[in-house]
Amino acid sequence: MSVSFDERDITRAIIKYASQDLIDLTDVDVVIVGAGPSGLTAGYYLSKKGFKTLILERRLSLGGGIGGGGMLFHRIVVAKNAKDILDEIGCKYDIYDENISLLVTSTSELMIKLGFSAINNGAKLLFGISVEDVIYRDNPSRITGVVTQWSAVQLSGLHVDPLMIKARAVIDATGHDAEIISIVAKKIKELGMSVPGEKSMYASKGEEVLVEKTGKIIDGLYATGMAVAAYYNLPRMGPIFSSMLLSGKRVAEIVSSDLSK
Ligand code: 48H
Numbered sequence: 001m002s003v004s005f006d007e008r009d010i011t012r013a014i015i016k017y018a019s020q021d022l023i024d025l026t027d028v029d030v031v032i033v034g035a036g037p038s039g040l041t042a043g044y045y046l047s048k049k050g051f052k053t054l055i056l057e058r059r060l061s062l063g064g065g066i067g068g069g070g071m072l073f074h075r076i077v078v079a080k081n082a083k084d085i086l087d088e089i090g091c092k093y094d095i096y097d098e099n100i101s102l103l104v105t106s107t108s109e110l111m112i113k114l115g116f117s118a119i120n121n122g123a124k125l126l127f128g129i130s131v132e133d134v135i136y137r138d139n140p141s142r143i144t145g146v147v148t149q150w151s152a153v154q155l156s157g158l159h160v161d162p163l164m165i166k167a168r169a170v171i172d173a174t175g176h177d178a179e180i181i182s183i184v185a186k187k188i189k190e191l192g193m194s195v196p197g198e199k200s201m202y203a204s205k206g207e208e209v210l211v212e213k214t215g216k217i218i219d220g221l222y223a224t225g226m227a228v229a230a231y232y233n234l235p236r237m238g239p240i241f242s243s244m245l246l247s248g249k250r251v252a253e254i255v256s257s258d259l260s261k
Contacts, residue, residue, distance in 0.1 A: 021124070025054050025124060025126075025165065026164075026165055026166060027165070027166045027167075028052045028053065028054045028165065028166070028167050028168075029046070029051040029052040029053065029167065029168050029169065029259060030046050030051050030052070030053045030054070030167060030168065030169045030170075030171060030255060030259075031054050031055075031056060031131075031145070031146050031165055031167040031169075031170050031171070032046075032053065032054070032055045032056070032171045032173050033056055033131045033146065033170065033171065033172055033173055033174050033179070033180050034055075034056075034057065034058075034064060034172075034173035034174040034175060034225075035055050035056075035057035035059075035062040035063070035064060035115070035125055035127075035173075036063065036064020036065055036066065036173060036175055036225060036244070037063070037064060037065070037066055037110070037111075037114065037225065037241050037244035037245060037248065038173045038224040038225025038226070038227075038244045038245070038247050038248040038251070039055055039057075039064070039171065039173030039224065039225065039248065040055070040062065040063075040111075040114040040115055040117075040118050040248065041085065041114060041118075041224075041244070041245045041247075041248025041249055041252070042171055042173060042224050042248040042249075042251050042252045042255075043055045043118035043123040043125070043248075044089065044114065044117045044118040044121060044123065044248070044252075045248070045249050045252030045253070045256075046123070046252045046255060046256065047118060047121035047122045047123035048121045049252070049256050050122075051255075051256065051259065053118075053122070053123040053124070054123070054124050054125075054126070054165070054167070055118065055123055055124065055125040055126070056126055056129045056130075056131055056146070056148065057125065057126065057127050057128075057129070058128070058129065058130040058131075058151045059127065059128075059151070060127045060128055061127070062111060062114075062115045062125065062127075063107075063110075063111030063112075063114070063115070064175055065175060065226075066107050066110050066111040066114075066241065067107055067108075067111060068107075068239075069107045069239060070238070070239035071239075074106055074107045074108070075104055075105070075106055075107070076104075076105060076106075076107055076110065076239045076240070076241050077096070077102045077103065077104055077105075077239065077240045077241070078093065078102070078103045078104075078105060078110075078240065078241050078242045078245065079101050079102060079103070079207060079240060079242035079243075080101040080102070080103060081101070081242055081246065082241075082242035082243075082245045082246050083103060085245045085246070085249060086103065086105065086110075086245075088117075089113045089114060089116075089117040090113055090117075091105055091109055091110055091113040091114075092105065092109060093105040102240075110241070128150060128151045128152065129148050129149070129150060129151065130148065130149050130150075130151045130154050131146045131147065131148055131174075131179070131180060132147055132148070132149050132154070132162060132183075133146070133147035133162070133183055133187070134146055134147065134170060134180065134183060134184055134221070135147060135164055135166070136184075136188060136220075138190075140219065141188070141190075141191065141218060141219065142218070142219040142220045143170050143184065143218065143219065143220030143221040144166060144167070144220055145164055145165050145166040145167045145170065146164070146165050146167065146170055146180075147162045147163075147164050148162055148163055148164070148165060149162045149163075167220075168220070168259055169220060169221075169222060169255045169258065169259060170220060170221050170222070171222045171223070171224055171251055171255065172217070172221065172222070172223045172224070172227045173223075173224050173225050173227060173248070174227055175225060175226045175227060176198065176226045176227075176229075176230060177227075177230065178195050178223065178226075178227035178228075178230035178231050179227075180221070180227075181193070181195055181217055181221070181223060181227060181230070181231050182195045182230075184217075184218070184221060191218060193217075193218075195230055195231055196230075196231075196233040197230050197233065198226065198229040198230050198233065198234060198235070198236045199229075199233050199234060199235040199236065200235060200236065201235060201236050201237065201238060202235035202236075202237075203235075203236075203237040203238055203240055204237075205235050206229065206234055206235035206236055206237035206243070207237050207240060207242060207243040208243075209232075209234050209235070210225075210226075210228050210229055210234055210237075210243045210247055211243050211246045211247050211250055213228050213231075213232045213234065214228050214247040214250045214251050214254070215250070215251065215254045216254060216258070217231065222251050222254065222255055223251070224247045224248050224250075224251040225244050225247050225248065226244075228247060
């Protein structure tokens with residue numbers, strides 16, 4: 001079969017559809033910053049509930065810290081309390097020991113199934129975009145969107161002004177550095193916020209309190225995953241990912257309830 005296109009058609013097709021997508025995504029229900037385990041899980045549940053959900057990821061790949069496994073070994077563990085989430089997304093696992101509450105899964109399977117599930121429900125995931133600031137309104141104080149830049153521009157060191165996206169809720173799923181909360185704490189001084197960072201390892205406690213503390217930071221801004229640990233100085237837990245999945249599910253429930261008021 002002969003083909004009829006030239007290089008100009010390739011360019012036009014990409015720019016036309018990408019521009020349409022980007023214009024549509026300037027106003028969404030929820031922006032999730034970071035496509036790690038907590039962000040992808042939040043994206044899965046929010047899009048499942050029908051919210052217009054955009055996940056922005058600075059890298060050109062998804063999964064965040066899942067890919068690194070435990071010290072690069074390609075297996076990670078998930079406590080049994082997050083078994084339902086693994087079942088729901090069709091992620092296979094082994095039972096480590098009947099008397100110990102740990103399931104063992106593989107890094108590639110978890111990251112791909114989480115990403116697949118979120119996208120399959122309608123979440124949009126864009127790579128190579130970094131969130132460098134938030135949009136806020138005062139009186140009453142509220143986060144109303146994010147300020148974005150191509151990651152490649154950030155890496156280049158060039159001064160290029162950003163573009164903005166409006167959102168009814170922004171979720172910081174940026175991991176250990178809690179980047180979005182840190183930006184808010186640094187720039188909106190009247191909020192009197194600070195980000196102390198996570199505490200040293202105490203896996204079972206870290207798993208539990210992180211899910212409990214997951215939720216709203218200020219109006220319009222929420223936290224999930226290790227960003228919660230950084231904001232509340234909670235213990236880290238190492239390569240066990242149940243609290244990341246449960247935190248993503250919990251933040252989705254909280255955001256969903258707030259947006260439905
Ligand atoms: C766009 C950004 C930006 C930005 C960062 O690190 P992650 O995997 O985050 P979590 O919280 O979902 O999962 C944490 C887990 O992977 C982990 O590290 C654990 C459990 N550690 C325990 C321990 O003891 O060490 O993913 C965050 C994602 C990454 O893909 C970043 O590239 C991305 O967010 N990101 N994307 N704009 N400003 N900042």
